[in-house]
Amino acid sequence: MKCMVMEDLIEEDQELIDEIEKGSVLDVGLVAAAQKVEHYEIAAYGNLCAIGKQLGVSDGVKLHNATLEEEKATDATLS
Numbered sequence: 687m688k689c690m691v692m693e694d695l696i697e698e699d700q701e702l703i704d705e706i707e708k709g710s711v712l713d714v715g716l717v718a719a720a721q722k723v724e725h726y727e728i729a730a731y732g733n734l735c736a737i738g739k740q741l742g743v744s745d746g747v748k749l750h751n752a753t754l755e756e757e758k759a760t761d762a763t764l765s
């Protein structure tokens with residue numbers, strides 16, 4: 687299933703690249719755009735962990751929690 691939100695975020699990134707000349711302003715815009723993606727992923731994996739806990743699916747929760755921590759680490763790096 688295609689993720690329409692992610693597709694829109696990528697399209698927004700492309701607009702930045704098309705409209706802003708290379709340099710520090712574009713760099714800041716791309717970092718901010720990447721963080722939007724990370725925040726969306728954090729919400730998605732956080733929800734999966736919560737749902738998995740409610741359902742008692744410990745293997746799934748463990749896997750999604752590991753991915754959630756990776757997303758948080760990437761967000762921190764971008765900050």
Ligand SMILES: [Fe+2]
Pocket residue numbers: 723724727757760
């Ligand atoms: Fe990510």
